[in-house]
Amino acid sequence: MTVAVPKQSISSRLLRALTLWALVWCVALALAVWLAVHEETEELLDDTLQATAEVLIGPLLADGAPAAAVSGPEGLKAAGSRRFVWQQVSHAGPAVVVRHSVGAPVLPLLATPSPGFSSLPEWRVYGVALGRDSQLLYVAQTTGERSEAMAELGFAVLLAGLPMGLLGLLWLRMRVRQELAPLLALSQRMADHDPLQPGATLGPAQHAELHPVHQAIDALAARLVQRVAQERAFTAHAAHALRTPLAGIDAQLAVALREAPPALQPRLLRVREAATRLQRVVVGLLTLFRSGLELQREPLNLHRLVERLAPEGLAVRVQATQPVSGDVDLLTAALLNLLDNAQRHGAQEVRISTPAPEVLRLHDDGEGADAARRQGWQAALDSQDYQGRTGLGLMLADLVARAHGGRLRLIETASGFAVELHLAPLLDLNQPET
Amino acid sequence: MRLLLIEDDELLGEGLRDFLRADGHVVDWARRLGDIDAYRGEAFDAWLVDWQLPDGSGLDWLRAQRRRGATTPALMLTARDLLADRLQGLDGGADDYLVKPFAPEELSARLRAVCRRSAGAAAARVHFGDVAVDLAARGVWLGAERVELTAREWAVLEALTLRAGRIVAKTELEGLVLGFDAVLASNALEVHVSSLRRKLGREVVETVRGLGYRMAGAGPGPAEAGVS
Numbered sequence: 046m047t048v049a050v051p052k053q054s055i056s057s058r059l060l061r062a063l064t065l066w067a068l069v070w071c072v073a074l075a076l077a078v079w080l081a082v083h084e085e086t087e088e089l090l091d092d093t094l095q096a097t098a099e100v101l102i103g104p105l106l107a108d109g110a111p112a113a114a115v116s117g118p119e120g121l122k123a124a125g126s127r128r129f130v131w132q133q134v135s136h137a138g139p140a141v142v143v144r145h146s147v148g149a150p151v152l153p154l155l156a157t158p159s160p161g162f163s164s165l166p167e168w169r170v171y172g173v174a175l176g177r178d179s180q181l182l183y184v185a186q187t188t189g190e191r192s193e194a195m196a197e198l199g200f201a202v203l204l205a206g207l208p209m210g211l212l213g214l215l216w217l218r219m220r221v222r223q224e225l226a227p228l229l230a231l232s233q234r235m236a237d238h239d240p241l242q243p244g245a246t247l248g249p250a251q252h253a254e255l256h257p258v259h260q261a262i263d264a265l266a267a268r269l270v271q272r273v274a275q276e277r278a279f280t281a282h283a284a285h286a287l288r289t290p291l292a293g294i295d296a297q298l299a300v301a302l303r304e305a306p307p308a309l310q311p312r313l314l315r316v317r318e319a320a321t322r323l324q325r326v327v328v329g330l331l332t333l334f335r336s337g338l339e340l341q342r343e344p345l346n347l348h349r350l351v352e353r354l355a356p357e358g359l360a361v362r363v364q365a366t367q368p369v370s371g372d373v374d375l376l377t378a379a380l381l382n383l384l385d386n387a388q389r390h391g392a393q394e395v396r397i398s399t400p401a402p403e404v405l406r407l408h409d410d411g412e413g414a415d416a417a418r419r420q421g422w423q424a425a426l427d428s429q430d431y432q433g434r435t436g437l438g439l440m441l442a443d444l445v446a447r448a449h450g451g452r453l454r455l456i457e458t459a460s461g462f463a464v465e466l467h468l469a470p471l472l473d474l475n476q477p478e479t
Numbered sequence: 480m481r482l483l484l485i486e487d488d489e490l491l492g493e494g495l496r497d498f499l500r501a502d503g504h505v506v507d508w509a510r511r512l513g514d515i516d517a518y519r520g521e522a523f524d525a526w527l528v529d530w531q532l533p534d535g536s537g538l539d540w541l542r543a544q545r546r547r548g549a550t551t552p553a554l555m556l557t558a559r560d561l562l563a564d565r566l567q568g569l570d571g572g573a574d575d576y577l578v579k580p581f582a583p584e585e586l587s588a589r590l591r592a593v594c595r596r597s598a599g600a601a602a603a604r605v606h607f608g609d610v611a612v613d614l615a616a617r618g619v620w621l622g623a624e625r626v627e628l629t630a631r632e633w634a635v636l637e638a639l640t641l642r643a644g645r646i647v648a649k650t651e652l653e654g655l656v657l658g659f660d661a662v663l664a665s666n667a668l669e670v671h672v673s674s675l676r677r678k679l680g681r682e683v684v685e686t687v688r689g690l691g692y693r694m695a696g697a698g699p700g701p702a703e704a705g706v707s
Binding site for chain 2: 341
């Protein structure tokens with residue numbers, strides 16, 4: 046049975062979660078840093094405006110003559126590319142710019158006297174009273190300049206944070222792989238672990254979390270070993286209890302055949318044939334019972350293997366062109382039963398061939414079976430639902446093929462009956478019988 | 480051949496004993512290891528040993544015999560079919576290993592093969608001048624003519640052929656051919672030897688005065704006696 050590899054992987058799930066968490070964390074951290082830096086930068090820029098105003102007050106108080114007096118809405122635009130300006134504005138009547146720096150708007154930045162900080166769409170303004178004629182000094186900076194400074198700071202924060210984040214992510218991925226490596230090592234150790242070897246254990250766990258897994262596997266292996274020991278003991282007893290009387294029956298019949306009058310001999314011969322068939326079934330079952338434990342796979346000489354298996358009255362022809370390997374005892378049991386089947390269903394001859402490596406095909410000239418019956422048997426073999434649906438011979442042969450990693454296939458033929466023992470995973474199920 | 484069958488199962492033991500006797504062998508049947516003491520000092524052509532016996536292991540008994548230097552060919556008859564068991568049996572001193580159930584005909588054939596090999600004659604047919612003895616086919620030819628022998632005559636010829644090249648003491652030959660019956664019929668052996676000489680020629684079985692019998696025309700071993 047093939048078990049599908051699960052699509053979900055602990056490693057990829059963990060990495061996905063960590064990446065997501067790292068991204069959220071990076072964004073949150075960047076936002077927090079941005080807010081703090083933004084606040085501090087605003088404060089710093091305001092302090093600069095304030096300091097500039099205090100520096101300018103002295104010279105302006107010393108020089109009292111108005112330098113310019115311009116009014117009109119078009120004068121509010123910042124002239125040229127000046128990003129930092131000042132205005133001396135009189136609020137005695139309507140607000141009038143008394144003096145201003147080069148590039149400053151010619152109209153007052155603020156229409157009403159506003160000492161302290163004010164924000165306009167294009168300017169950040171700091172006003173300070175000059176102490177005569179209701180005049181104020183306005184020092185201003187363009188909001189564009191302030192935004193640019195903020196953007197540069199934000200970019201710098203991002204530039205510093207991103208490599209850190211990427212490095213952190215790479216480090217986390219590495220750590221995840223390192224932490225999951227013991228699981229892979231455990232899988233490998235389990236694959237190499239043979240609990241039936243005396244004193245075999247999985248060994249100490251690499252991590253505390255894997256200790257219970259090791260304990261559970263060792264406990265499972267101990268139960269398996271105990272079960273196998275019981276089954277072996279039972280098989281040995283059953284083998285002795287069944288094989289010896291069968292040998293005795295055959296020996297007695299052989300003697301009886303020699304001693305009996307000619308009239309009785311055909312009857313005794315039939316009894317001996319039946320006893321031989323019974324032997325094959327019993328030996329097959331006993332062999333199969335211990336098959337999962339000790340598969341002795343070796344290259345097969347089919348001619349030699351089949352030589353002694355052919356029942357009386359059945360011609361067996363072997364045409365081996367491809368290599369076949371398998372457990373001799375198991376295959377003997379399977380072939381004996383298949384040959385016996387063929388003979389009981391009217392076959393005079395069975396051809397054994399090897400259509401592909403690790404495939405044995407038996408084709409007899411017996412009565413065969415119609416497509417519906419053959420498909421019914423095949424379905425029973427495929428689902429391993431043997432009871433009441435297939436004979437013992439087919440079941441035994443299928444179990445033997447499965448013990449080798451393959452399956453039994455019933456092949457469509459023009460005449461007779463054909464089966465294929467695949468002794469390796471199936472390659473082509475639809476190859477027609479030729 | 481004189482065979483010692485060690486088998487506890489009545490059905491099988493009786494069947495094998497009768498089958499082998501019908502084949503012309505002398506069969507002594509021990510049902511337990513303890514019964515073997517009765518045959519101490521007796522010569523056998525082969526031992527047929529069951530592994531699991533009521534009072535011990537047949538393989539352990541065989542190992543003990545081998546340690547004492549016994550070279551009698553031995554066949555293990557057992558229900559144990561695992562490769563490890565077969566290896567253990569063969570390494571333990573068995574010359575062949577037969578897993579139950581088996582056809583008695585196969586046992587008989589293997590027995591002949593084992594005894595031939597043990598005697599140093601791998602081939603089935605051995606020649607003594609004009610006489611050819613086929614141990615596998617259980618037949619004898621004088622020139623091109625097949626000669627019919629009784630079971631006892633064949634037993635004498637077979638015992639001497641398997642020991643070709645050496646003198647076989649009369650008592651040993653009696654034991655091999657007649658078994659325990661030898662005591663009851665002390666001149667029976669001479670009768671069979673005489674009959675054999677009449678059918679195959681006087682010179683075939685040579686009497687070594689005071690010592691026993693030997694196949695004539697044979698050298699130190701069957702190979703020199705003309706193994707084909």
